[in-house]
Amino acid sequence: MSNQVPLDARDIPPRPARARHAPTRGAAAPPAPVPVAPPPREPLWRDLVGDVLRRERLAQERTLKDVADTARISMPYLSEVERGRKEASSEVLAAAAQALGLGLGDLLSRARDELVRVTGRRAPLGRGTTRASYDGLCLAA
Template identity: 45%
Template sequence: MMKYTAVLEKPVTSRKAPMPEPLLREALGAALRAFRADKGITLRELAEASRVSPGYLSELERGRKEVSSELLASVCHALGTTVSDVLIEAAGSMAVRSAEADLARVARV
């Protein structure tokens, strides 16, 4: 009985690197931006109402900065919404992104 061995130049990979899980700061930023857009107010108006600099709010909305609970409460109050509503929106978007990544992985298999 003869045995054959194949030599590959590159390893065979059946899966691509998994997509990173979405960050909470990014999801919170997107949720804050959506709530602000729904209210039809500018970043500058929200900054004045929440007593946060426009630059810092911009960083929050882009997911570049972590938000403290006190600052989040101040921004939510200025938006006329609750912290829990913003957190639920952020968690929902994270869940959707995670589910999309899972579906994409299953479709590749």
């Protein structure tokens, strides 16, 4: 003989429904919550830099192999950088930029401009600062 309980005895009854509070006379029911869309995701810096590199290379009608050889970077690695899959070092970015006839500052400035375009806003100014007429990349020692 078996000690097992018949299947119908193991059924779990459904959970009772929650009691709803009836609104008092003259009181309006609370409004249903409105779903809020999450804010758009900020683009990653590596995606922006990769887009700039790829756009510049294609504008010059150069192949990935040509630019990689000139920059002395492996072609698969440069491809990964262009697609935003790898976070390249400043040395690699400088070499890729130079192979395209750009300086590192030019590359980073274009990536910054792309960030401003994509997000549709400018970086806030620090306390007591004003925006200069030159809006490029500035480096200080």
